[in-house]
Amino acid sequence: MHPHAALIVVDVQPDFMPGGTLACHEGDTIVPGIDRLLRQRLFKQVVVTQDWHPRGHISFASTHAGKSAFETIPLHGHSQTLWPDHCVQDTPGAALHPGIDWSPADLILRKGSHPAVDSYSAFQENHGPDGQRPRTGLAGWLRERGVSEVYAVGLARDVCVLWTVQDALEAGFTAHVIWDLTRPVTPQSDAETRTTLQRLGIGILDSARLA
Ligand code: VGL
Ligand code: ZN
Numbered sequence: 001m002h003p004h005a006a007l008i009v010v011d012v013q014p015d016f017m018p019g020g021t022l023a024c025h026e027g028d029t030i031v032p033g034i035d036r037l038l039r040q041r042l043f044k045q046v047v048v049t050q051d052w053h054p055r056g057h058i059s060f061a062s063t064h065a066g067k068s069a070f071e072t073i074p075l076h077g078h079s080q081t082l083w084p085d086h087c088v089q090d091t092p093g094a095a096l097h098p099g100i101d102w103s104p105a106d107l108i109l110r111k112g113s114h115p116a117v118d119s120y121s122a123f124q125e126n127h128g129p130d131g132q133r134p135r136t137g138l139a140g141w142l143r144e145r146g147v148s149e150v151y152a153v154g155l156a157r158d159v160c161v162l163w164t165v166q167d168a169l170e171a172g173f174t175a176h177v178i179w180d181l182t183r184p185v186t187p188q189s190d191a192e193t194r195t196t197l198q199r200l201g202i203g204i205l206d207s208a209r210l211a
Contacts, residue, residue, distance in 0.1 A: 010154030015093035
């Protein structure tokens, strides 16, 4: 159906759902739709990302004495938002969500494992101590499999989904967000997210328009 397209399913994990430690607004409502989309087998490749932090990760507010979640600190020359502890390796909140049949996944990419560097995007980590953003290798992996176009779904719309499609574009892919299968961590961010995507030429579409 989409012979040169990959689907990237970003961070659909219990900690990002209502009741989780870093809940996205209505995050659970996208689970059935993503499951349905995976069953349709519309994409040449399916990549799934999994936020996967060690205990005491640099992005956790609890790691920094006197700091609260959602404050920002300077880190490696850039601004880092501090989050509640989330997606700690091998905890139930870090699992791939049990409401989805993950068997169509060709690649499960874990990110955020470096203790001192955060990682929002599937393509590159955030800035590290040397000021660089290390590549995950995903661009090469996709290219070697004939992919030129990516579609992103998952969480959070305003963080990891947004960073993933921006980096996809920069890596030379055509990029789209399947908007109805994403939810934000900050609901008030939606207008700004849309504007950013439109300005960059990243497509915004609904899942109903795919099949
Ligand atoms: C995410 C904040 C911290 C995300 C991950 O998946 O959007 N947001 N870690
Ligand atoms: Zn994280």
